[in-house]
Amino acid sequence: MYDELKVPPRILLGPGPTIANPRVLKAMTTPMLGYLDADFVDIMDDTVALLRQVFGTQNSLTFPVSGTGTSGMETALINVIEPGDHVIVGINGYFGGRIAEIAERCGGVVTPVHGDWGDIIEPDQIAEACNKVSPKLVAVVHGETSTGILQPLEKIIEIAHQNDALFLADCVTTLGGQPVSLDARGIDIAYSCTQKCLAGPPGLSPISFSDRAVEVIRNRKTKIQSFYMDVTLLEEYWMGDTRKYHHTLSMTLVYALREALRIVVEEGEETRYERHEHNARALIAGAEAIGLEPAASENHRLPMLTTLRIPNGVDDATVRKRLIQDYNIEIGGGLGIFAGKAWRIGLMGDAANEQYVLLVLNAIEKLLGEVGHSVEPGTAVRAAAAVYQNS
């Protein structure tokens, strides 16, 4: 016999998933409908309309792909890249590396443009790469969750378009927490996820293609390798007057996404972005006050994910384990070259709030004290509270 499913009330302050909004969880208990039921199609249409709003786009081909953020990444690349196509990928963290890996699996000839972990990709580097190869696609990560960098996009987009290339932005971490503004910026392809700043469960990956990108896909010489991710087929299910079955969509996840997007729009996008920035400022003030230095360069920090260098002599795993055991708080460990060297604290969606900022700072301060990094009790919380008081 197995017990009834019960999980501890974790406070998820890592790189995602974040805490799902209770309204989203409630929407997930809505009964199933058939995948072509007219009422479900209406719900799909609502979801697409809301997604266009939050993506900041009029792009017709905008919908959620089944699967997590990586399925959006794979869908984006597999539809656009044909064997032999040149692809320039900015790699200044773990997820840029994943884009390059998938682009290569699609038969693309990848020119990596490396940046330091914790810093941005400079537009000049992209321009230089464009002078060497003639790219079909230039791809960068908007919010690099492994390093805590918010990549400026405008100049790189300009360079990509001057070179007649499509521009792709990985918005897995940014959608719902910072403006992605696809149309205003001229982003041709973007994908995201549901479990971070949209405060939903993992399982869908919102994606959007500009008309230019759609034209490139329609003019392919070779067939898209994947049936499941072929957007020309998925389009016939998600758009238009006569819908065609493609695969059995998870109604539950669509209900969840629709509710999550409704919440974003209700709060107001600008208010939500400012809330993420404000709480990140307070977190960093508290962290710095107890000697935890941000690992991302100062002018380019990602509000929803803060990387903090672990002080010498402090064991990463011990502190994170105690955070869970004693406080029910999950934060993230470092990825790649930051493994064991940095913590990743996510303030995503609902979790970007004063209560959790003060709680996690207090908990980390106490645990650091126990492993020999004592500061005057209350230092971190006082510094963070000052940010809230002065706003």
Ligand SMILES: Cc1ncc(COP(=O)(O)O)c(C=O)c1O
């Ligand atoms: C920037 C970025 N891209 C892609 C992914 C992959 O998303 P998923 O784990 O949902 O497949 C992540 C996951 O954290 C991410 O942070």
